[in-house]
Amino acid sequence: MELKKRSEVISRLTEPEELITLRNKLKEKEIYENHIRVCCGTPCRSSGSLNLLNKFREEIKQQGLNEKIEIKQTGCVGFCQGGPVVVVDLPEQKNIYYQHVSIENVPTIISSVRNKEIIDDLLYVDPETQERIVSLDDIPFFAKQKRIVLRFHGKIDPTDITDYIKLGGYKALPKALLEMSPEEIINEVKDSNLRGRGGAGFPTGIKWEFTRKAEGKKKYIICNFDEGDPGAFMNRSEMEGNPHQPIEGMIIGAYAIGASKGYIYTRSEYPLAYNTLQNAIDQAKSLGLLGKNILGSNFNFNIEPFKSAGAFVCGEETALIQVIEGKPGEPRPRPPFPANKGLWGKPTNINNVGTWANIPLIIQNGSSWFSNIGTNRSGGTKVFSLAGETKNTGDVEVPFGTTLREVIFDIGGGVVEGKFKAVQTGGPSGGVIPEQYIDTPIDYESLEGLGSIMGSGGMIVMSDHTCMIDTAHYFLEFAHTESCGKCVPCREGIQEMLSILDDIRKGKKRDLNLLNELAEYVKETSLCALGQTAPNPVLTTLKYFKDEYIEHMEEKKCRAGICKNLISFHITDACECCGQCAEVCPQECIEEGEEKYNINQEKCIKCGLCQERCPYDAIEVI
Amino acid sequence: MKINIDEQEIEGKEGQTILEVAQTIGIDIPTLCHHKGLEPYGACRLCIVEVNVGNGWEIDTSCTRPIEDNMRIHTSSERVKKFRKLNAELLLARCSDAEKVREAAKKVGVEETRFPKKNLDCILCGLCTRACQDRIGQSAISFVNRGWERKVDTPFSINSELCIGCGACANVCPTEAIKIVDEGDTRYIDYFNTKLKLQKCERCGKYFAPERLLKRLSSEDVPNMPKNLFYLCESCRRKEQMRKLLLAK
Numbered sequence A: 001m002e003l004k005k006r007s008e009v010i011s012r013l014t015e016p017e018e019l020i021t022l023r024n025k026l027k028e029k030e031i032y033e034n035h036i037r038v039c040c041g042t043p044c045r046s047s048g049s050l051n052l053l054n055k056f057r058e059e060i061k062q063q064g065l066n067e068k069i070e071i072k073q074t075g076c077v078g079f080c081q082g083g084p085v086v087v088v089d090l091p092e093q094k095n096i097y098y099q100h101v102s103i104e105n106v107p108t109i110i111s112s113v114r115n116k117e118i119i120d121d122l123l124y125v126d127p128e129t130q131e132r133i134v135s136l137d138d139i140p141f142f143a144k145q146k147r148i149v150l151r152f153h154g155k156i157d158p159t160d161i162t163d164y165i166k167l168g169g170y171k172a173l174p175k176a177l178l179e180m181s182p183e184e185i186i187n188e189v190k191d192s193n194l195r196g197r198g199g200a201g202f203p204t205g206i207k208w209e210f211t212r213k214a215e216g217k218k219k220y221i222i223c224n225f226d227e228g229d230p231g232a233f234m235n236r237s238e239m240e241g242n243p244h245q246p247i248e249g250m251i252i253g254a255y256a257i258g259a260s261k262g263y264i265y266t267r268s269e270y271p272l273a274y275n276t277l278q279n280a281i282d283q284a285k286s287l288g289l290l291g292k293n294i295l296g297s298n299f300n301f302n303i304e305p306f307k308s309a310g311a312f313v314c315g316e317e318t319a320l321i322q323v324i325e326g327k328p329g330e331p332r333p334r335p336p337f338p339a340n341k342g343l344w345g346k347p348t349n350i351n352n353v354g355t356w357a358n359i360p361l362i363i364q365n366g367s368s369w370f371s372n373i374g375t376n377r378s379g380g381t382k383v384f385s386l387a388g389e390t391k392n393t394g395d396v397e398v399p400f401g402t403t404l405r406e407v408i409f410d411i412g413g414g415v416v417e418g419k420f421k422a423v424q425t426g427g428p429s430g431g432v433i434p435e436q437y438i439d440t441p442i443d444y445e446s447l448e449g450l451g452s453i454m455g456s457g458g459m460i461v462m463s464d465h466t467c468m469i470d471t472a473h474y475f476l477e478f479a480h481t482e483s484c485g486k487c488v489p490c491r492e493g494i495q496e497m498l499s500i501l502d503d504i505r506k507g508k509k510r511d512l513n514l515l516n517e518l519a520e521y522v523k524e525t526s527l528c529a530l531g532q533t534a535p536n537p538v539l540t541t542l543k544y545f546k547d548e549y550i551e552h553m554e555e556k557k558c559r560a561g562i563c564k565n566l567i568s569f570h571i572t573d574a575c576e577c578c579g580q581c582a583e584v585c586p587q588e589c590i591e592e593g594e595e596k597y598n599i600n601q602e603k604c605i606k607c608g609l610c611q612e613r614c615p616y617d618a619i620e621v622i
Numbered sequence B: 001m002k003i004n005i006d007e008q009e010i011e012g013k014e015g016q017t018i019l020e021v022a023q024t025i026g027i028d029i030p031t032l033c034h035h036k037g038l039e040p041y042g043a044c045r046l047c048i049v050e051v052n053v054g055n056g057w058e059i060d061t062s063c064t065r066p067i068e069d070n071m072r073i074h075t076s077s078e079r080v081k082k083f084r085k086l087n088a089e090l091l092l093a094r095c096s097d098a099e100k101v102r103e104a105a106k107k108v109g110v111e112e113t114r115f116p117k118k119n120l121d122c123i124l125c126g127l128c129t130r131a132c133q134d135r136i137g138q139s140a141i142s143f144v145n146r147g148w149e150r151k152v153d154t155p156f157s158i159n160s161e162l163c164i165g166c167g168a169c170a171n172v173c174p175t176e177a178i179k180i181v182d183e184g185d186t187r188y189i190d191y192f193n194t195k196l197k198l199q200k201c202e203r204c205g206k207y208f209a210p211e212r213l214l215k216r217l218s219s220e221d222v223p224n225m226p227k228n229l230f231y232l233c234e235s236c237r238r239k240e241q242m243r244k245l246l247l248a249k
Helices: A016-029 A042-046 A049-062 A105-114 A161-166 A172-179 A182-191 A204-213 A234-241 A244-257 A271-286 A317-324 A353-365 A367-371 A404-411 A444-449 A468-482 A488-505 A512-525 A529-533 A536-544 A546-555 A580-584 A609-613 B018-024 B078-094 B099-107 B127-136 B168-172 B211-218 B234-248
Strands: A034-039 A069-074 A086-089 A096-098 A220-224 A261-267 A302-308 A348-352 A381-388 A394-399 A420-425 A432-434 A458-463 A569-571 A590-592 A597-599 A619-621 B002-005 B008-011 B048-052 B057-061 B072-074 B142-144 B151-153 B181-183 B186-189 B194-200 B207-210
Touching: A016 A161, A016 A172, A034 A049, A034 A105, A042 A049, A042 A271, A049 A069, A049 A105, A086 A105, A161 A244, A161 A271, A172 A244, A172 A353, A182 A204, A182 A244, A182 A353, A182 A367, A204 A244, A204 A348, A220 A244, A220 A317, A220 A353, A234 A244, A234 A271, A234 A353, A234 A381, A244 A261, A244 A271, A244 A348, A244 A353, A261 A271, A261 A317, A271 A302, A302 A317, A317 A348, A348 A353, A353 A367, A381 A404, A394 A404, A404 A420, A404 A458, A420 A468, A432 A468, A432 A536, A468 A488, A468 A529, A468 A536, A468 A546, A488 A512, A488 A529, A488 A546, A488 B078, A512 A529, A512 A536, A512 A546, A512 B078, A536 A546, A569 A597, A580 A590, A580 A609, A609 A619, B002 B018, B018 B048, B048 B078, B057 B078, B078 B099, B127 B142, B127 B168, B194 B211, B207 B211
Parallel strands: A034 A069, A220 A261, A220 A348, A261 A302, A381 A458, B002 B072
Antiparallel strands: A034 A086, A086 A096, A381 A394, A420 A432, A420 A458, A569 A619, A590 A597, B002 B008, B048 B057, B048 B072, B142 B151, B181 B186, B186 B194, B194 B207
């Protein structure tokens, strides 16, 4: 990644007034009327946004427009399936959203900016109304969200601290360090009803108080950025898009707790986020926002990023601590809790990236502002990774209490094909929630009441093309390979459950009572949260979709057409004998017959390639 | 600290575990991964009990859970018994031939398992790795791999340069999987692909202890063991000590 070090020319800030002066200066220097922002989050990068960025820079330079148009890379804008995404500000029209932008579009976009025009072809088309929508804020996906944690995402350059400062970042920090006592901050966080965004939903203020009150001179804080759920990417976007917000939250938290050192625990799978983070820490240090005597407050604090190899179990706080200590990532029994005996045996407070990112908002706007958003028991918003079979996918931030329906249908636009069947929240630790509960408000208690969990924010939407046994198997297999293997229920219990599910997928009869018994046992007796929550996908599918289990075993039928042992591909009379199916078949088991092609069932491996290729929809699954 | 175990009031000291207190009043809680000389680990889950500290009943392992004032404990409720049985069935499926596993399973009422037998020799209780690391201080063996592939081994599964051949691992192993065999001038610990040279007794010429073990011991202050006796086998050493004793009189 290209790391700008613009802040190096700005000298170290020694008191809050200097921070205000810097912010004012940055605002005064703002000369551009036109802005082009290229989304350079991981999803857009994978579809070529870095080439776009370079091309924009080249063109702007060549055309001598350096003074007229600002070109900027941003973190994830959030609407991932539109990638690569480019957002343009004209004097009269802000946030013009262009999607699926290609290199060829670059000169067109630049000349449209010069002529103050809008390119209709690149706009988002509402699938309902077929209307072209100009502003990002008017796209239903964004319009129905409440973006407070993601307030600057897609607006700032995450590699430049001055961008965050200019828009009002680091405003909460001087207030906390110089105007508030640690106790006042803790009370403010308690009153805000902020709860842990990592999934368990423990009240953050109370957690902080435990560590503050724990005996010991040396204390640590840790930011848990070990996002490991399949299908979850909100923490990555949060960090890639605006690393300073969680950093600011950590400095405030460290002051409130009495910690002098913080770690941000991340994984090697997130190289961009790690580099962004490292760069952000360096810039904060050079501005004196980290280090000794921060803004003249006499408070000293530093952050060290920690890159791990990436294992799901290390999201569990005691396993995570073990890894920082240089030991294998295995959980240890609690109590003692990290608040009393954490990293290197010292009192330690661990919060998720999302939790830390909320802190500056609470300090800056007050706890009542924050607690008024959301529900009585859960203040604020939650960022979800909306994925699976919805029309719209990406980062979704909504207040607690928003219903699943609003997220899946109003924001997500419903399912792409077929009928909505269920939604999986909380990744492998969560459960599958069926259609009849679609109007459930999203909060910790309601989701738990349905047998799922809030989790860190993964939300996978499934249509009737999804087999529930296959889904349960998928998540359980994940837990099976990610289990550390320390305790018997998680290691042996999950393996036996998996073998039962595997048999059912093949249509073999197995004892569902035994499966249920094992699931309860693993849930109740495992050492850590991985095992304690791993049976949730099985328990919820057994509860809501038992008929599908029975159908697999009794009728040897998979209604979604997924379980390979129970389905077969057939060519219908709609076949026009084009032969494309035979061309694509890796088994070479499709042959031309008299009136249509035929599949040799004995050789067929049910890969489905023929069905995908057939232009006449003449291949069906039975 | 006052706690209540199975409706019995009992005083315990801060820092004691539920298992320790229960044992003092003769309550027999089954366990396979616990050893009083080693740090609690909580892996075999056989010692689970139901605990209530005012927030309802939860399941926890008695070997790892420190007692708290006014804690209530059920060591053999129906829920506990049900889960212990299933646990024992899974352990039995893993190591059906191990005597201690069969005994522990029998104790909780399990003699047969409903799960397919794996015929493995290790229950991954971690006694050997804890003995080697925490007590002997060598860390010659440790857990390798993750999840269902987990096993105890030396790094890269090759002859350990760190092993001093003390045999602590074999001594604590509940399944007797680790065997120590001395043949000629060599000690073989096949389970860990490790062999060590034995020291020849300076007097009788018999091979008696691994060289590395003696080297390690000679660097430490062993009570009643003058350095000149280090390289004598047990019987020659005794003879020598007797001789000195008699001479002194």
